[in-house]
Amino acid sequence: MFVPLVALGLLQAAPSVARASDTDDIRQLRDQIQALEEKLKVIERKQEIRDEAAATTAKSTPKVTADEKGLNVSSADGSTTLHLGALVQFDSREFFGDGGGVLNNSFLLRRARLISDGTIGKYTSYLFVPEFGNGSGGTATTVAILDAAVTVAPTTAVQFKFGKFKSPLGLEELQGDPNTNFVERTFVSSLLPNRDVGAVVTGSLFGGALSYTAGLLNGIADSTTASGNSDFDNDRDVDARLWAQPFVADKDSPLWGIGFGVGGSAGREKGTSAVTAGYKTDGQQTFFKYGSSVYADGEVWRITPQASYYYGPLGALAEYVVSAVNVRPSAPTATTALPKTQLENKAWEITGSYVLTGEDASYSGVAPREPFNWANGTWGALQLVGRLEDVRIDPKAFPTFAAFATNANEARAWGAGFNWYLSRAVRLSQDFLQTRFSTNGRLPTTQILLHNETALITRVQLSF
Amino acid sequence: MKSKLTFLLALAVAAAAPAKTVQLLNVSYDPTRELYVDYNAAFAKYWKQKTGDDVVVRQSHGGSGAQARSVIDGLSADVVTLALAADIDALHSIGHLLPANWQTRLPSGSTPYTSTIVLLVRKGNPKNINDWDDVVKPGISIVVPNPKTSGGARWAYLAAWGYAERKYGSKDKAKEFITALYRNVPVLDSGARGATTTFVQRGIGDVLLAWENEAYLALKEAGGDQLQVVVPSTSILAEPPVAVVDKVASRRGTTEVARAYLEYLYSDEGQDIAGRNFYRPRNERIAAKYAANFPKLDLFTINEVFGGWTKAQQIHFADGGIFDQIYQK
Numbered sequence: 166m167f168v169p170l171v172a173l174g175l176l177q178a179a180p181s182v183a184r185a186s187d188t189d190d191i192r193q194l195r196d197q198i199q200a201l202e203e204k205l206k207v208i209e210r211k212q213e214i215r216d217e218a219a220a221t222t223a224k225s226t227p228k229v230t231a232d233e234k235g236l237n238v239s240s241a242d243g244s245t246t247l248h249l250g251a252l253v254q255f256d257s258r259e260f261f262g263d264g265g266g267v268l269n270n271s272f273l274l275r276r277a278r279l280i281s282d283g284t285i286g287k288y289t290s291y292l293f294v295p296e297f298g299n300g301s302g303g304t305a306t307t308v309a310i311l312d313a314a315v316t317v318a319p320t321t322a323v324q325f326k327f328g329k330f331k332s333p334l335g336l337e338e339l340q341g342d343p344n345t346n347f348v349e350r351t352f353v354s355s356l357l358p359n360r361d362v363g364a365v366v367t368g369s370l371f372g373g374a375l376s377y378t379a380g381l382l383n384g385i386a387d388s389t390t391a392s393g394n395s396d397f398d399n400d401r402d403v404d405a406r407l408w409a410q411p412f413v414a415d416k417d418s419p420l421w422g423i424g425f426g427v428g429g430s431a432g433r434e435k436g437t438s439a440v441t442a443g444y445k446t447d448g449q450q451t452f453f454k455y456g457s458s459v460y461a462d463g464e465v466w467r468i469t470p471q472a473s474y475y476y477g478p479l480g481a482l483a484e485y486v487v488s489a490v491n492v493r494p495s496a497p498t499a500t501t502a503l504p505k506t507q508l509e510n511k512a513w514e515i516t517g518s519y520v521l522t523g524e525d526a527s528y529s530g531v532a533p534r535e536p537f538n539w540a541n542g543t544w545g546a547l548q549l550v551g552r553l554e555d556v557r558i559d560p561k562a563f564p565t566f567a568a569f570a571t572n573a574n575e576a577r578a579w580g581a582g583f584n585w586y587l588s589r590a591v592r593l594s595q596d597f598l599q600t601r602f603s604t605n606g607r608l609p610t611t612q613i614l615l616h617n618e619t620a621l622i623t624r625v626q627l628s629f
Numbered sequence: 630m631k632s633k634l635t636f637l638l639a640l641a642v643a644a645a646a647p648a649k650t651v652q653l654l655n656v657s658y659d660p661t662r663e664l665y666v667d668y669n670a671a672f673a674k675y676w677k678q679k680t681g682d683d684v685v686v687r688q689s690h691g692g693s694g695a696q697a698r699s700v701i702d703g704l705s706a707d708v709v710t711l712a713l714a715a716d717i718d719a720l721h722s723i724g725h726l727l728p729a730n731w732q733t734r735l736p737s738g739s740t741p742y743t744s745t746i747v748l749l750v751r752k753g754n755p756k757n758i759n760d761w762d763d764v765v766k767p768g769i770s771i772v773v774p775n776p777k778t779s780g781g782a783r784w785a786y787l788a789a790w791g792y793a794e795r796k797y798g799s800k801d802k803a804k805e806f807i808t809a810l811y812r813n814v815p816v817l818d819s820g821a822r823g824a825t826t827t828f829v830q831r832g833i834g835d836v837l838l839a840w841e842n843e844a845y846l847a848l849k850e851a852g853g854d855q856l857q858v859v860v861p862s863t864s865i866l867a868e869p870p871v872a873v874v875d876k877v878a879s880r881r882g883t884t885e886v887a888r889a890y891l892e893y894l895y896s897d898e899g900q901d902i903a904g905r906n907f908y909r910p911r912n913e914r915i916a917a918k919y920a921a922n923f924p925k926l927d928l929f930t931i932n933e934v935f936g937g938w939t940k941a942q943q944i945h946f947a948d949g950g951i952f953d954q955i956y957q958k
Contacts, residue, residue, distance in 0.1 A: 203770065206833045207815040214818055 233590040235280075235629040244287055250280040252343055253627045254298070258448060261619040274298040275624070276342060278311065290316045292330070311360060311390070322368040326380075329391060332358040333365060333378040333406045334428035336471035336484055337514070343628035344530035346482070346548075347580055347596050349447040351514035352556035356444075356488040357467060358430070359390040365404070373413045376426075379405040384432045384465070387441040387488050387510075402432030402465070422475035424528075429468045434461045440490060443571060444510075444556060447598040448620040450613045452576050453558055454568040455492070462505055463491030473528060478548075480518040480526030487511050494565050508562050514554035521547045536588035546586040550596075554578050563605065570611045575603040590629040596622050650683040651886045656706035658693040658780050658869065659820035660843040664906040665710075671902060672893050676886070684886055692820035693780025700724065700874065707878045707887045710871040712780020714738075715938040717872050726876045740868040741894035742908035745928055746781075746788040748859040749828065749837040749844040756835045760861050761792040764836055765809040772834035773814055774824040776945075776952050780869070781821035783946060785838040788865040790945075791934040795863070808955040829856065840867070842907035845922070858924075866928040 223241070230237045235250035254275040277298030284290045294312040314328035331339055335357040337350050365380025384402030385391050408426035412418050439461030443454035469486040489509045493502065524531050524546045533546035555577045558567070563574060582596030600618040657665060669686040676684045689696065689704070693712035700706045701724035711717055720726045732739045750758050756769055764771055774782040786807065793806035816833065818824040821843055828837040829851050836859075839847070844858050871891050878884040893899050900910040904919035935941040945951045 203833065206831055210816050210827050210831050210833055214816065214823065217823075218819065 233588055233629055245283070245285055247283040248281070250282075250629045251627065252276055252278045252280060254342075254348075255625045256348065257623040259621045259623075260448060261621070263616050263618070275348075288317055288319055290318065292316075309390070320368070322370055324367050325364070326367060327364045329360055329362045332361045332382060332385075332430070333367070333380070333404050334358070334430055334467060335469055335486065336408075336426070336428075336473060336482060337516075340528060341530070343592070343626060344528070346480070346516050346518050346550040346584070347447070347552060347582060347598075348594050348622050348624045349449070349596075349598075351484075351516070351552065351554040352444065352512040352576065352578070353469070353484045353486045353514045353554065355388040355441075355556065356486045356510055356512050357387060357469065358385045359388065361385050361391045361402075361404075363401070363404075374409065374411055376408040376410075377406070379403070384430075384434055384439070386434075386439050386461075386490075388444065389441060400433040400435065402430050402434075404428070404430045419476055422473075424474070425470075425472040427468065427470045429466070431464070431466045433463060434465045434490070435463075436461060437496070439465070440492060443568075444558075444576070446576065446600045446618045446620075447578065447580065447596070447622065448600075448618050450618060451571050452573040452600075452602055452614060454571040455562075455566055456494070456568045458495040459566050460493045460496040461490055462493050462497065464507070465490045475526050475528065478520035478523055478526055480520075480528075481516065482528075483513075483515040485511070485513040492566055506561050506566070508559040508566065510556065510558050510562075512554065512556040514552060516550065516552035518548055518550045521549060531584070531586050532589055533586045537591075545588060548584040548586070549582075550584060551581045552579065554580075560605070571614070572604060573602040573614050574605045577601050577603075590627060592624075592626040592628070594622075594624040594626065596620075598622065648681045648683060650685060651883055653684060653686045653707040653883055653887060653890060654689065654705060655686055655708050655710055655890075656689045656696050656700055656704060657710040658696060658712040659690050659774075659822040660781065660825070660840050660846070661710060661869075662688070662690050662822070663846060664842075664903065664908065667902045667906065668894070668899065671898055672890055675893060675896075675898070676889065682886075684890075686890070690820075690822070692774065692778035692782075694783075695778045695819060700726065705877050705881065706874050707881060707883045708871065708873055708891055710869065710891075712867070712869050713783060713938060714868070714870050715942040716780060717870055718938070720872075720874065724876075726874050727872055728875065731872045732870060734873075735871065735891060736895055737911050738868065739870040739872055739891075740911070741871060741891075741899065742869070742903040742910055744841045744867045744869065744908055745864045745926070746785045746838055746861075746867065747841050747844050747864065747924075748861055749839045749847060749856055750835065750859050752853075752855050752857050754857060754859065758836050758859055760859075761789055761806075761863075764789070764838075765806060765813065767813075769813050769836065770815055770834040771810060771813045771836055771838060772816070772818075772824050772828040773838040774820055775817035778819045779821055779824075781824075781840045781843070781867075782817075782838075783941075784840075784865055784867040786945065786952065787931060787935060787941060788861075788863075789838070791865055791929050792861070792863050794934065795929070804951060804955065807951070811952075811956045814956075841909075841923070845907040860924040860926050863927040863929065865934075866930045868931075 225241045227241060228239050235248050237246065237248050239246040256273040256275045258273060259270050275298055278294050278296050280294050282292040292312050292314050296309045296311040310329065312330055314326055314330040316324055316326045318324035335354055338354045338357050361382040363380055363382030365378050367378040369376045381401050382404055383391060384400060406426060406428035408424060410424045412420040412423060415421055437460055440455045440459050443451035445451050467486060467488045469484060471484040473482045487509055489507055491505050491507045493505045495503060518526050520526050520531055524534055531546045531548055535543035537543065537545040558574045563572065578598060578600040580596055580598035582594060585593040587593060598620050602614045604614060655665060665688050673684050676682060693716045697711060697716035697719050700709060700720055709717060714732060717731060721729050721731065748758060758764060773785050776782040776786050789810055790803045790807055794800060794803040816827060818827055821840055824837060825843055825847055827833050829847050848856050848858060871894065873884065873887045873891060878887045897915065900912040900915040904910045904915055907922060909923055910916045931938055931941055
């Protein structure tokens with residue numbers, strides 16, 4: 166009797182035990198879920214705190230980027246920046262019909278520069294460019310400081326520039342070295358100074374419709390870069406330039422890309438260093454030079470009207486220059502001074518370009534829409550270029566002032582070529598150029614002048 | 630007669646002088662945002678009435694140590710209102726921005742109000758946290774900011790240490806106590822306000838070691854149905870100091886206004902604003918007005934237990950100090 170009663174009691178108690186066990190399990194599960202929820206909240210909060218700390222640090226962390234524009238470092242607020250870039254131009258020059266090797270076919274490191282520029286604070290910028298290539302054919306390379314300038318720009322309308330920089334005169338001369346249509350500049354640029362030391366005030370007015378530059382520089386000869394970073398005489402040159410782009414605000418107008426202006430310089434020079442070391446062809450052969458004793462003594466002046474036009478893929482640039490210098494056959498002494506003569510040398514050029522792949526032509530080069538990529542079937546940008554140029558030496562230079570061996574009185578050249586922009590940084594160029602010389606009936610005294618210069622110049626350029 | 634005319638002329642010129650606008654930057658610690666919103670408005674009104682000039686006070690808030698670092702690194706603060714004297718001392722010793730005797734230039738050691746550290750828990754106190762000993766029990770999750778960056782965190786650390794050292798009688802026991810405390814800390818915010826966000830908005834932790842003013846502010850904003858304040862048996866008297874940053878104010882030409890700005894904290898209105906924002910006013914009459922808001926508890930000072938801030942900073946919070954020894958990330 167007892168056993169069945171016990172069995173019955175056990176059977177009645179079994180469901181209660183099972184329910185109690187279920188309740189314990191549920192409580193345990195709830196506790197575990199709560200603990201996991203707590204852990205998850207902690208993890209999320211830690212991530213929030215890390216993100217806040219990163220955002221705070223980012224406000225003071227300098228930014229560094231490296232791309233085809235170079236290495237750029239800037240402070241967190243962007244007011245202080247440093248850009249490091251380079252320009253390397255590797256040329257191949259081939260000459261034809263030069264009477265058997267008179268002109269050397271050669272490879273040449275035409276330019277090799279490190280470019281450092283940037284800003285310090287809101288108003289100050291700088292540019293520093295040493296030149297390591299300096300190859301213009303047949304000359305020893307030396308390291309030179311090409312540009313070293315500081316600009317203080319309280320507004321865009323008024324900026325002050327000090328140091329060594331391009332003389333603010335010629336349109337083609339002022340174009341960036343990586344961006345010229347042809348591998349070598351024209352005769353017009355040969356009749357203008359290259360880089361000089363001084364101070365200018367410059368600015369942009371009326372929303373960019375008018376730009377001006379005016380300043381005081383040491384003064385140097387045509388086609389010359391100031392060496393030694395100091396003046397060789399007691400005088401200064403005044404340089405000035407006005408440039409107008411009257412339709413710059415109307416981007417839809419076909420006249421948007423018109424620009425025109427005039428540059429000029431005036432000063433006094435004294436010395437044999439104040440006359441040009443010579444005018445050169447595209448192949449960098451000297452076709453005119455003053456005699457070694459020719460002495461500049463008096464006024465020098467230049468005037469250069471200039472214009473350009475860009476419309477879509479079409480580009481055009483034209484310039485004219487008169488460069489005048491007062492010279493004596495030799496330096497005056499205490500007792501004698503040979504009479505001086507003002508010589509006016511003149512040059513003009515007109516250059517056209519067209520980007521076959523449709524990108525816009527511009528004064529600052531062509532930016533390909535897509536870089537060259539064989540796998541993707543993109544080819545960069547292809548630009549065709551052509552030009553005519555002429556230079557005439559003042560007839561009064563002959564025979565007294567012209568060097569015996571290089572005495573052409575006129576050179577006229579034409580050229581055609583292409584620029585293949587594989588990317589913004591890499592450009593492949595090839596120019597075919599022919600220059601004819603005139604010696605005004607006099608017998609040419611150098612082999613170079615006996616034949617036209619016919620040159621094929623190929624360049625690989627890296628610029629960033 | 631002539632001198633009277635000159636005087637009247639000078640008055641006329643002064644009256645005719647156009648009102649100028651002065652800008653000040655007050656770099657403060659984390660939980661004082663609401664205090665200085667009220668105070669800045671009051672001071673601007675006072676200064677306008679007194680001088681006719683407008684004053685605009687910009688605020689910067691963050692962990693006290695981090696804020697001091699920012700000022701040393703160049704943040705142009707005309708005044709600092711930080712959590713502890715050691716942070717302002719650093720402006721002298723590292724930044725050379727104010728003189729060594731800065732603390733003597735205003736009453737009460739340049740501390741216009743005081744506070745302390747209390748325990749903020751969930752409503753109903755489900756984990757039964759009633760004093761410091763309960764905080765270090767296993768399974769309790771504590772929210773407190775990082776003493777390396779937060780002044781409030783350093784006060785909280787010292788409050789807990791002081792409790793343990795006085796109760797258990799030795800520094801070793803206190804170190805064990807602090808080690809157990811930080812073992813219960815799952816996340817370290819950079820400042821007191823961040824820690825309040827973690828506890829109140831994110832719902833993390835069982836107890837927040839909070840500035841007294843921060844705890845009552847959280848109670849007011851979150852509602853008394855979610856949180857409650859537990860007053861420990863003992864805590865530390867926190868004395869947040871204020872100072873003019875002489876080098877910056879002198880360079881910016883704001884010294885006079887900056888001094889007046891801090892001096893006004895001691896005025897009746899300034900003290901009343903402090904009391905309204907749950908800071909303990911120094912002015913006894915105004916402190917009595919707000920006495921009901923502040924529970925009575927045994928408060929020890931940093932000088933009594935730690936020999937001052939310089940020693941406390943060096944022993945506990947400097948690189949390689951006790952906090953670095955006991956807290957592993």
